[in-house]
Amino acid sequence: MTKKIAILFVCMANYCRSPTAEGVFRSRAIAAGLDPFLLIASAATSNYRIGHAPDPRSSEHAARRGIDLRAQRARRITLEDFERFDHILGMDHQNIAMLTAACPPQYRHKIGLLMQFASRSDSDVVPDPYGGDVDGFELVLDYIEDAADGLVASLRERLAARAKGA
Known part of the structure; x- marks a missing residue:
């Protein structure tokens, strides 16, 4: 079996945005039939909420759109994540700076x-x-749904090219 494409969504506490992104993207990937080819997760750049479920407001607003975040728990990004994941997607410039500072150059x-x-x-x-x-919270969902659709389209093309080359 071909290696799965691994996607990690990251925000400050893994409490609002990144768990929402994980949930929305997972639902979009399943709907597109891509789920078997992907590893999807989320993490924090800080240790503020480690072990906590997503913010109840995030869960409530996501549930209104058919996205279930209840099983997720916040965790902090690890050095192994930088090697394991193919795409590490931050929610804002501050998180990108923190990720870049923590990430091995390669x-x-x-x-x-x-x-x-x-x-x-x-x-x-x-x-x-x-x-x-x-x-x-509604704006966050709107933005994440937009980006998730674009990411699904990009990965669909990548997986199709991979299948042709196999």
């Missing part, structure tokens, strides 16, 4: 912003909704 090419895959949103970052009102 793996830095794997780090990027999730929103690079978005086509309907003009933001290059997924804003942190934690301290804001409920509209922020």
